[in-house]
Amino acid sequence: MAPQLDAYFSQVDSLSEHFINRLREAVAIPSVSAEDERRPDVVKMGEWLGSQLKSLGAEVELRPLGKQPGKEHLDLPPVVLARYGRDAKKRTILVYGHYDVQPALPEDGWATDPFKLTVDDKGRMYGRGSTDDKGPVLGWVNAIEAHQKAGIDFPVNLLMCFEGMEEYGSEGLDDLIEAEAKKYFADADAVCISDNYWLGTEKPCLTYGLRGCIYYSIEVSGPGQDLHSGVFGGTAHEPMTDLVKLMGTLVDVDGTIRVPGLNELVAPLTDKEKALYKDIAFTMDNLYESLGSTTGIHADKERTLMGRWRFPSLSLHGVEGAFSAPGAKTVIPAKVIGKFSIRIVPDMEIDEVNKLVIKYLDEQFAKLGSKNSYKTVVQHAGKWWVASPAHWNFTAAGKAVERVWGVKPDLTREGGSIPVTLTFEQATGKNVLLLPMGSSTDAAHSINEKLDRRNYVEGIKLLGAYLHYVAEEPMVEQ
Numbered sequence: 001m002a003p004q005l006d007a008y009f010s011q012v013d014s015l016s017e018h019f020i021n022r023l024r025e026a027v028a029i030p031s032v033s034a035e036d037e038r039r040p041d042v043v044k045m046g047e048w049l050g051s052q053l054k055s056l057g058a059e060v061e062l063r064p065l066g067k068q069p070g071k072e073h074l075d076l077p078p079v080v081l082a083r084y085g086r087d088a089k090k091r092t093i094l095v096y097g098h099y100d101v102q103p104a105l106p107e108d109g110w111a112t113d114p115f116k117l118t119v120d121d122k123g124r125m126y127g128r129g130s131t132d133d134k135g136p137v138l139g140w141v142n143a144i145e146a147h148q149k150a151g152i153d154f155p156v157n158l159l160m161c162f163e164g165m166e167e168y169g170s171e172g173l174d175d176l177i178e179a180e181a182k183k184y185f186a187d188a189d190a191v192c193i194s195d196n197y198w199l200g201t202e203k204p205c206l207t208y209g210l211r212g213c214i215y216y217s218i219e220v221s222g223p224g225q226d227l228h229s230g231v232f233g234g235t236a237h238e239p240m241t242d243l244v245k246l247m248g249t250l251v252d253v254d255g256t257i258r259v260p261g262l263n264e265l266v267a268p269l270t271d272k273e274k275a276l277y278k279d280i281a282f283t284m285d286n287l288y289e290s291l292g293s294t295t296g297i298h299a300d301k302e303r304t305l306m307g308r309w310r311f312p313s314l315s316l317h318g319v320e321g322a323f324s325a326p327g328a329k330t331v332i333p334a335k336v337i338g339k340f341s342i343r344i345v346p347d348m349e350i351d352e353v354n355k356l357v358i359k360y361l362d363e364q365f366a367k368l369g370s371k372n373s374y375k376t377v378v379q380h381a382g383k384w385w386v387a388s389p390a391h392w393n394f395t396a397a398g399k400a401v402e403r404v405w406g407v408k409p410d411l412t413r414e415g416g417s418i419p420v421t422l423t424f425e426q427a428t429g430k431n432v433l434l435l436p437m438g439s440s441t442d443a444a445h446s447i448n449e450k451l452d453r454r455n456y457v458e459g460i461k462l463l464g465a466y467l468h469y470v471a472e473e474p475m476v477e478q
Ligand SMILES: C[C@H](N)C(=O)N[C@@H](Cc1c[nH]cn1)C(=O)O
Pocket: 132, 133, 166, 167, 168, 169, 195, 196, 213, 215, 382, 415, 416, 417, 418, 419, 444
């Protein structure tokens, strides 16, 4: 089966240094979507990606998305739409990824420059976006190049959709997907997204579920400007005191969400689902290794996996406007904005969650009896997604994993969110598969993000192999 794969794999090995250099170039563009002043770099990254694809013969369009809602002085970065191959006899696979990255400041504790790919003697390639999601996006580009250089016919037509706002709630993309579902994406037979991670470091997985994410901010303001705490402490209501109290009412140290009614929205656990967890290749040591500590909440793997995949969680992220530098500044901040998010799961509806959260925080603020001004704002919201892995798209990916890694993959869900996954599924009506490249120790979103050289190189083989097996699968809609 898939007879040309060995030649493809050798070509990937021969080109591996070139592919690492391509990742180096990508990491060097600090395409941080959450920072307004980095927007030109996000655009530059989209243009760079488009030019890489063009140089390999893909038809490329940089589709503008207009202004950023709420920040009308900023243009959204373009979506890179590309097509490689137009052979009516071949299947068409639509792949999605993102070229923007999370913020990264050296002073957060990076051991190396976050925007300089640094490879250590164990083959760990450190750099912001290496695993999330520049490595996987380049995986598709590299797969095209390796086929060309090996002289192997590309097995499918490839449609590509790479966005630059995923780490900021995929602003503007839903509308584009819905508008193009029956146009640009009309030929797609299935969708594949490579933007998540293995559960551990050794066993690959195919992923059929994601949690959704609703991101909130709580704004509290009072004084006209920051104040001297010696002069005004004890005489004015302090926004930071109100905010800390409010944030403290949201969640307990064991992760229990304290917003009344929220946990009741969660789908009950069935015996059938419960039985799935025990066979997943995951240990508490995998958790501790990726945590970098043994500070897990639950004692066993089943409850830990459920905590990540099928129960909601509420995380407190930070406070804008608060004093955070080293030292001991005696300031009373005049305005503070607390940030938190809730990962949502079946059957939680975004509107219902928002109503409960805002009502609860409004009540908690009223109880404080503070004269400060307060409001809770929803910054962005994305729904959860759970699909059926009983589809030729997953069967093909399973065969590719066995060929490249020599093991059957686990079927997993994911605690993170890729909001457009559900949009792709609903708008195109096609099966969506998540096919991760990186591993649990990659530290996506954290300091010292990395992608192992092995996962990158074998991952490029995996993406190519998946396309070969897709081309061979009988197309039975399930
Ligand atoms: C799983 C994916 N690689 C990812 O990191 N997604 C982000 C997307 C996001 C940002 N705000 C809301 N969703 C995540 O899960 O945080």
